[in-house]
Amino acid sequence: MGIEFRDVGKTYPDGTVAVTGFSCTVPSHRTLALVGTSGSGKTTLMRMVNRMVEPTTGSVLIDGRDVRELDKVALRRSIGYVPQAGGLLPHRRVVDNVATVPVLTGTPRRAARDAALALLERVGIDPALGRRYPAQLSGGQQQRVAVARALAAEPNILLMDEPFGAVDPIVRRGLQDQLLQLQAELGKTIVLVTHDIDEAFRLGDEVVILRTGGIVAQTGTPKEIVAAPADEFVRDFIGADRAERALRTVDVDGRSVVVDGDGRPVGVLE
């Protein structure tokens, strides 16, 4: 159950190979992080789940059903989608943005708006901001709204396309914490695309590191990848040799203090 990529490949008409022979299963209620540089096919893979991209070989299954058997529009409405920065509808008020999919699927506008206001509160947005237009919110607030919008139709699956890529590091950290907290409560099946390995490690239960052309460099839990990078590419990508990943302990007055590669203290070993 969950999402299964079964030997999928995508070659565009101009001959560009985005993905080749990719197989992976995302169990229900788990988060898969697809991480790689641009051109690694990570976004292409995610977009196959809601049929924004159709694979040229192989198939994508949701709970055992090939997505090609499902109606495109109905499929997309049943999957929450968090776009990159700038993906809110600029001409709709914040509350109406959140209510978009429920209204599309026939929920009365009034009820959809009430539910949207409650969702805004849940993602940490003052419901009073619901009357504003997206451009009147900060970048971080807009992405919180985008998360609320993706949750509005109570989907089982969330697709997240570099959702926090365009906000500054402190705000990004807050958004990630929020998502982790929501995920602990809601248990969605999430496919997250990011180019930020730290984000992938923080949010992903399982991480797939991709190289150019959609070739898998390594798949595993964050711990497994940090413990045993598969090759030089992965070592380099996760910054295994960076000071903040190469930790050791030093003894200070009988306590084990963890220091990074430059000898700067990170914390105390319990």
Place this chain on the structure above:
Amino acid sequence: MSWLDANRDYVLDMLLQHVRLSVPAIVISVLVAVVLGRVAWRWPRAGTVVLGSASLLYSVPALPLLIVIPVLLGIPLRSGLTLVVALAVYGTALLAGTAADAFGSVDARVREAAEAMGYSRAGLLWKVDLPLAVPVLLSGIRVVTVSTVSLVTIGALVGIPSLGNLLTDGFQRDIRAEIVTGVLGTMLLAVTLDALLVALGRVVTPWRAATPAGGAS
């Protein structure tokens, strides 16, 4: 102003005729141009041909066009319909390119996110593309409106009454006040319709008036 006082009813009648000719021509131009613009935006290769032909049409001289249209459509030369069709041809030619640009001006990220959320093709057009194309489209419609109101006057040359009659009649009978009234009346009508469009634009794009957030995220 004594000429105007004495001919008030005549001038108002001509003004009304002028509105009756220009407004339908503008409306038809907008409808046809939006369809052509959409096609040109959606299929750029066909679009080059469509937009090229449209601008070619704009170069057809007005008087021959006014003779050809009744022949092609089988309507009387002096019918207002002849002029409306001719003006719609010019209006469409003028607006089609802008309409294509208007669809091009819609942020691709917004459209893509809307599609991924599950907007149907029709929903995407009516609820996302069209509303977001309005600002650019409206700038084109304003140009077409002013141009059409001014072009209506040439109908007077083939006997289709409008404020243009004040010009032809004024020249023939050498009544300066009548000419001035015709010119100012036409300009006033153009400016009024333009102001109405600007007001309409504000009403249908309320999000543009909203003040953006400060720099901090």
